[in-house]
Amino acid sequence: MAVAEYVREALAGSSVIRKLFEEGAALKKLHGSGKVFDFSIGNPDLEPPPAFHETLVRLATCDAAGSHGYMPNAGYPAVREALSKKCGSEQGVTLNADDLVMSVGAAGGLNCVFKSIINPGDEVIVSKPYFMEYRTYIANHGGKLVEVDSLPDFNLDINAVRKALTPRTAAVMINTPHNPTGRVYPEETITALAAALNEYGKKSMRFPYLVSDEPYREIVYDNIEVAPVLCAYQNSIVVTSYSKSLSLPGERIGYIAVNPSTPDKQNLIAALIWATRVLGFVNAPALMQRCVAELTAEKVAVDIYAERRDAFIKVLDGAGLKYSRPQGAFYIFCKVPSKTAALGDDNTFSDHLKKYLILGVPGSGFAAPGWLRFAYCVSSKIISASADAFKKAVGTYL
């Protein structure tokens, strides 16, 4: 027995997306990468802003003694101080360095949060569709993901959340701007969610945490604002990263910010630091911590993503496909066409698109069969060149 049994099952289960990646690689080898319309992966192709490069070179060059050594597990105090000011102003609260724990990206941060707050058997409520690895992040620490439906426009269904709350609910997790739909929850949604959680907490004496996964906060369009979470609800935690806002996904740098008025905050912060240590992160990478602290005013060129969104929408319109118009992030969630009023089969449609060298991720991979996710963090050339392929593919589908 080479690997644990449940891991063997997980490996078999995750093979759908892996298969897609492999097929994409094979198609590119066969046809040339410029001929394949690969909208499958959320790997931002925009470069980090020039200020990142300048800062990195400057910090690498000065390289003071001890600058690659251990620091407190929570991260450099000066780094947390700088980021707490920015995060506090986004979140409508006053944050201090000690309210932040630097993390190995948002994925690392979420694992630390769940390690800290989940008692075995506890539940975390997540609205469909959702990034499938949330399920494992929660299960890693003995918890169970509880799915609730979203509203038809992919806004949070507060009543559905309300009905799903139980004494085992450790947290409700939201993701805004949202992967895979590009939805940004309006302020009323956050306010209504907070009211529902407060009402439940007062009744049950357990206030579930509101965990907000926000790596796309800076990637929004049409002057939309991402509603703050920390000022809306006392037991709230924000997890974010610089993977999208500075295009640094390979460097694994992010942070966890805790509502400064959370009851028993000191224990929560201590738990997050402990989790950072014992899960094997130990601390967020040192040099990248120091870089991002100097770049609080920087982000990637979001207007380019906005142009691509518009271009992609034109492509889908041209092919007669229906979709949810993204307000943020760089994904568009597209309805699978069908002969009836029902949604079509996403795996069949995804396979059909491959014949036209178009790659998108079936919605089943986000607990939303009948939909397809396209990531438009690719060159405008690829997007516009895909228009004919989309038209042909849809024309021959039904």
Place this chain on the structure above:
Amino acid sequence: MAVAEYVREALAGSSVIRKLFEEGAALKKLHGSGKVFDFSIGNPDLEPPPAFHETLVRLATCDAAGSHGYMPNAGYPAVREALSKKCGSEQGVTLNADDLVMSVGAAGGLNCVFKSIINPGDEVIVSKPYFMEYRTYIANHGGKLVEVDSLPDFNLDINAVRKALTPRTAAVMINTPHNPTGRVYPEETITALAAALNEYGKKSMRFPYLVSDEPYREIVYDNIEVAPVLCAYQNSIVVTSYSKSLSLPGERIGYIAVNPSTPDKQNLIAALIWATRVLGFVNAPALMQRCVAELTAEKVAVDIYAERRDAFIKVLDGAGLKYSRPQGAFYIFCKVPSKTAALGDDNTFSDHLKKYLILGVPGSGFAAPGWLRFAYCVSSKIISASADAFKKAVGTYL
């Protein structure tokens, strides 16, 4: 309830060492850091070799497109290729890029290994004394650490391991060179351990993994060689990092290497990659991966650690303290003096030393009461200046 119940217990339990760190900081504030003999933390004070600095600046400056983006979760193929050659020659086997998975330090790598191989309730055998966080790394994934005694010279007691093997044994974990004793297991020990595991495997049809945690492999003295593990036993896995050999503990960079002839290797590698992803590491930090790949011939100035070891031994000899002579790493494990033949109480002695501004970690923190660990990865000045304090402290102790 701010944090999970078992986390609350863990936080209370880990407070001994945390208290020591806090006391150390308070002492330094009161007396000045030059007056406090802080041998508590294994944070290497030697700078990375000059070649690291040159490489870092060069790679940061050229900064090709996509160089901070996602790469395969296992790490850059070219990086794994370079490191597999070095690791293979150390381990006496031919390794390829696909036998390695880059990790967020050794702590991250160990968590990925245990996530991959532990079925809930499985056991991992570890020889006392040991780095206490191993216990949590194993428990994180539903496993249980099973302690066995070591021989009086801290060499592995093969018979003790043999007796501890059960059908639930997923792995035997070793750490060589060893924290906290500085012991390096001789080749005969590895051979005997492999024989015991093979014998047990043939009988029980479950061959436990041999997991070797080797971040100190490059830090050895007196021309001693660290015995290879991969060539000794088929079901073996090496985990290591550049935290000590290149003094980069803050950057979180290391790797996992799998025996190329492990049965069902493909599933094991797939599981390690999956674990890297779902535990939230996603991948080892990109820039540091590319740095270490160019530095396979480099290490910190080990001769300086050797001089410090000799200086520390003189200090302990001068004070009449008994210890285990370190062959590697940068720790010395020291017997707590007592009036009888029994070992003294390590917490009492540690408290006594604090009055003389000497900080060491009680052996209870390594499942070895009666001993004290001193880390000599501090300046020679501090070591030699501590001689008088040690003499006085021991003189007033019994």
